[in-house]
């Protein structure tokens with residue numbers, strides 16, 4: 001099976017900026033890998049090195065068993081889709097799609113049939129005679145996709161291709177792109193800073209920060225078992241909750257600890273916990289209680305976001321802001337003081353270095 005592998009890749013730009021270091025990962029045919037992280041973490045640099053548009057300072061890029069560090073971009077059989085569609089404004093959609101094949105000296109009738117096939121696949125066959133300026137944003141992005149796909153590349157690289165589209169179109173195009181990827185069984189690598197795109201599209205997510213890989217895993221692994229506090233807080237549309245804790249007692253898998261404002265929690269703990277640690281819990285794993293209970297905390301509601309199917313309740317606890325998701329009908333109001341319980345088997349624990357204990 002075809003694969004792309006990056007081994008200990010480092011990039012230092014001529015001005016001395018070290019953009020990425022120690023980057024190693026592998027992508028097999030059929031995998032849809034999403035590189036995600038905040039602005040400046042090195043996502044585009046990695047993509048451009050794979051495409052051959054940027055030199056590699058150290059390390060190797062393999063395609064199957066061959067090192068391709070010095071292979072020119074045109075010999076890498078790569079299709080790239082960018083955030084700005086980069087279509088030729090003076091050419092029609094047909095001519096834009098035909099362009100990569102004309103360069104490769106395909107015959108006229110073969111170009112026509114390939115263009116028609118890709119236009120059919122991308123549902124832009126009604127637009128073939130139009131110029132880019134006559135198209136909607138979604139149609140333009142489809143043409144850009146078509147132009148990248150028409151040569152049937154083995155590797156597809158996407159650099160934030162949906163960020164210029166409105167929210168509804170983004171959701172539609174997410175599905176279109178992942179469907180296309182499955183049809184082509186390509187090696188796809190997709191760059192975004194949008195963790196929702198990462199979670200919904202990827203078979204494998206690579207989370208980056210400051211030029212380094214923080215975690216590689218399936219969306220479920222990344223969401224449910226974030227390896228460090230950065231990953232935990234980066235993933236999740238409503239932020240994960242962190243509580244500073246002081247261990248009071250650990251004995252035979254029972255732990256007792258105090259939260260910052262003195263509340264005491266008793267749980268069954270799988271591992272010994274250090275004296276100081278951070279407890280993390282996702283908002284959907286906090287439950288609203290009618291009355292005080294064991295392991296409950298009392299917070300003051302400061303904001304309610306009503307999403308129709310559920311509500312995000314933001315509350316203050318020990319001067320910090322926390323969140324809870326609920327889809328149970330209730331009459332909670334701003335300034336209410338209510339009790340929340342923490343779902344014990346969903347708790348995550350991080351040491352003082354921010355690394356996952358369990």
Ligand code: ATP
Nearest residue numbers: 013015017019038039040041042043044045046193
């Ligand atoms: P964004 O999401 O904002 O596009 P990114 O994660 O794609 O960011 P890169 O564009 O790869 O990040 O940039 C990584 C680091 O390298 C940044 O510190 C950036 O300033 C730097 N950088 C990028 N291109 C160059 C360049 N040509 N010369 C010098 N430094 C560069």
